[in-house]
Amino acid sequence: MHTRKTSIARLAGGAVIAATTLAIALAGSGAATAAPPNGPNNGGNIPNGPTIDIQLLSFNDFHGNLEPPSGSSGRLNLPDGTNTDTLKPPGVGGVEYLATHLDQARVGHRYSLTVAAGDLIGASPLLSGAFHDEPSIEALNALHLDVSAVGNHEFDEGYVELQRMANGGCLDDGDGANNQNSCPDGSFAGADFDFLAANVVYEGTNETILPAYSIENIKGAKIGFIGMTLEETPDIVTAAGVAGLDFKDEVETANALVPVLKAQGVNAIVVLIHQGGTPPSSAAYNAACGNGAEIAANSPIIPIAKNLDPAIDLIVSGHTHAPYICNIKDPAGQDRLVTSASSFGRLYTDTNLTYDRRTSDIVRTSVTSANMLVTRNVDRDPVQTDLIAKYKVLVEPIASEVIGSITADLSNVGNAAGESPLGDLIADAQLADPSVVGAYATPQIAFMNPGGIRTSLTYSASSWGELPGQITYEEAFNVQPFNNYLVSLDLTGAEIKTLLVQQWTGANASQNKVLQVSEGFTYTYTGTTVTSVSLNGVPLDDNATYRIVTNNFLAGGGDGFSTFAQGGENVYYGGLDIDAFAAYLTANSPYAPTPLDRIIKN
Template sequence: METRKIPSGPRLAGAAAIALTAALAIAMGGPAQAAPNKPHPPNGPTVDIQLLSFNDFHGNLEAPGGSSGRLIVDHTLPAGATKPTDVTKDVGGVEYLATHLAQAREGHPYSLTVAAGDLIGASPLLSGAFHDEPSILAMNALKLDVSAVGNHEFDEGYQELQRMADGGCIDDGDGANNQNSCPDGTFPGASFDYLAANVVKQGTNQTILPAYVVKNIKGVKIGFIGMTLKDTPTIVTASGVAGLEFKDEVATANALVPVLKKQGVNAIVVLIHQGGVPGQQTWYHDGTAYTVNPSYDAACANGAQLDPTSPIIPIAKNLDPAIDMIVSGHTHQPYVCDIKDPAGNDRMVTSASSFGRLFTDTTLTYDRRTQDIVRTSVHSANMLVTRDVAKDPAETAIIAHYKELVKPIASRVIGQISGDVTRTQNAAGESALGDLIADAQLADPSVVGPYATPVIALMNPGGIRADLTYNASSWGEAPGDVTFEEAFTVQPFNNYLVSLDLTGAQIKQLLTEQWSGVNAGSGRKILQVSAGFAYTYSGTTLGAVTLNGQPLQDATTYRVVTNNFLAGGGDGFGTFLGAQNVYYGGLDIDAFAAYLTAHSPYTPGALQRITMQ
């Protein structure tokens, strides 16, 4: 691909310019300051290896906000309460992740950092506006060694994924379609190994990226096999996976074991973008057991286990016993679990949530005589990426640079409103902004895929973070103009839209979950709904539910669109986990922006979709 020079906007000056130069030198694989000398362990028969891992970063360079930037760390039972409440902590941000990883490596001369996919895709504006090039540079700067690909690495097709790995620029115009490749004229690609063992060009056995890599640290050889889930084509747009075949994960990895062993590599780790979901946690207070939402370190040691239907379990149970450890992802969940291999031995399986909020610190003993990992030595723990450490200066410089460059995209006017459109709910829980977002999701063509067109949209009110204000003018735009930045502030989490099949009975159960289960003691969580769908309720009793004026039928299947947070059972809406024919579309912000453009000037309608009896 050709390299091109594009004007990059205002330049940083002084100390910021020096910091950026140093940051890009590291990120682009140039000279970096040598690490301080550390004493090597004795040249004995065994060596302690450190493996640091994370997954599902999704381009979250800046510290994520809202629920995307928090994790449950504990529980408490307030005085007089009958149900415990979650204790959360704000975590994440690549500036802090890089610092935590650097601190964790101290005293560990045999250390590798790996990831299990979805480093990019479904990213915030700061990264997505530049085809996720900033995130690849950030991964280079934090010294990532190896990563598997995930399904979101295919959002823009496999050639774009290869460009992420190899470097080069694409001629997309200077900021056209909210994206601008190579604003500084070059992009070096990943300095780490991107692996895709089970993705081949259709009709061939030719992988689009390497299937494995062997890392040799002072004579210690460890093989890494990297894969995405075989069902990637069902959750990525058809254009993103055109011309590709996705092979079975177990068969692919097991076939590579003898290939590695022929090279004298007996220590093998699988990085796989597929995962599990922890069940509810049993939490004790004054000797009484309570069922609570799992904390980040609950599974599988502190009162929670993986749901037995988790897709990672049959994979882990059938991978060759020669594979010593599995680093997983995709479900955005935290867990550290032993799952028995086909020989009946425990094998560690880990996942570090998402968005850079956690990393997993694993220690393994390598036996030089067998050139293999001592399975019983493997110990893993998920570590919070707290924000009470110094920010990594290289990451800070990358972020500051791209924040300056993104201004033209952020200030673009995408539509108009005739007055304020707010998230203020009426007595029944409906809001004008909730109606707008639900309608935008229902109208988004990216969620259709191979299935029926959705007829209902459901949006969580907690995902609506700001109002659209008529007189707002951050960039000097006229009253009523809505900029892309304003729209993004309303929906800042970069969730992706998901369409799925639910029966009428399941939809009614979802509606009752607004005030039952974990939501019973925390106030109502009234889902915002699209035009044509309506229901009534009284207290905690659901009344009539209709679609286009006709009663919803319990046994009929309806196509529903929502965001990935709700589709994953977020906010206590566990019925979503029983959905069928799940299909992943584009980002919610893109649907929102497109709808505003097509319906300007937008005027809210009457709030009559949700009513109280």
């Protein structure tokens, strides 16, 4: 029985500031020049005393994927150039199989810890999302997870809800209001593992909303874990979810905690961080830097890793949903491993290290890591199977309802210009939603962020025995799982053009985010220059005011689209985005894909 545990240590509110000066001195100042890391070997200290071998199993970006993910979400590249669809049975992932693989990996390892790097919940399939992700926390408890950093999606329903995930308790949500139901069994115990948020503090204070670090003591071998999310979290989550919080610099936060841990006799330190790198899309699941998985030079994890205190021995990362194991030199010039295990429970990272009892530290040269596939050719874990079965019964009345039909697959993948068939449908649904009108004019243009369209609609899919082409509420929910609200507001023509340019510049320069737009709104662009913008065939007037609709994430300036928040006037909140999507699909079934001619790239 995996019992709830309490971390040995908790950070006092002022400790971050108190140690910052020392930490910066240790780590050095100034941003390092970002370059692709390479090299297969680690440097570091040599063992000089009795040692203990410790296994560290890690994963990231689980996103509530209890059942085996399907389509591209259940696929990874293999070294031979094929993908995991060629396996028998095909595909990877599913918490029943992840649990079995982790149990098998622990065999022969007397001392083993399991950790994660955030986004364990949020943007989850309906089976978990319908119950505020309580099922995922229960599943993670059963996986014997010890420690996790928080990610940006842990804030999807606000930091108070995140604290409930950690500590337990029930929501009074009207027993299924908005197709969600907290505590269907009457109670929720919360996480058995430590949720860490070292760089998230209450606004104007140094008090973290959750513990900043935890210390695991294995037969006297103490390992400290610092957990953080990316500093840019407020830019990529709903503003209301992080209101009243400050997100601190990752490097300064972690380096400030090094002397705090050392003062408690902890020299072995691991950072769990929800920020990552981007290797080539063709990279195999097990590729290492120096062997086909060099992460891009502009990857945000590189300057972070280059400036984290040399006393930190290992970095477990996430956020980019990519698989990699890379060495990045620390400020002392020594190689230090940075790992990431893709997403959705398709991989886990198996890291083995030696702890030197005389130095109370990890022997850097001993650290080895490998990403391991979560194949589906093993027995399913019975505890996880029972948990899934329980919630499938509870969710069935919501999930199985057929809400409409489609005539062909609707992909969420954009064409060369960035426009996708599913993006068109969602933007049109938002524009048609009457809940956003209120006392103001009917919206003329809808904008949808591509990252909020989490999966495609597949004609042949049939989770509940529905006919080909029929779409259930569960399928619709999996496309838009955030329960965002639709928001209407006024923007000038000039502001809309600025908005379009923000798709490729500023925060989106390294990873473009092409907004999906509603029927009647068209534009062309070359590079980062918008060459024409029209509404119903009439060029946009820079000085005219247009009523637009979007979701509350974008309306708050999310994904780097600051113009929504800075320029928007007469803001009015409507209903949930999933309700608008479901209603539009019902009213327009059978729905056929429309021509991709709204966004033109020259």
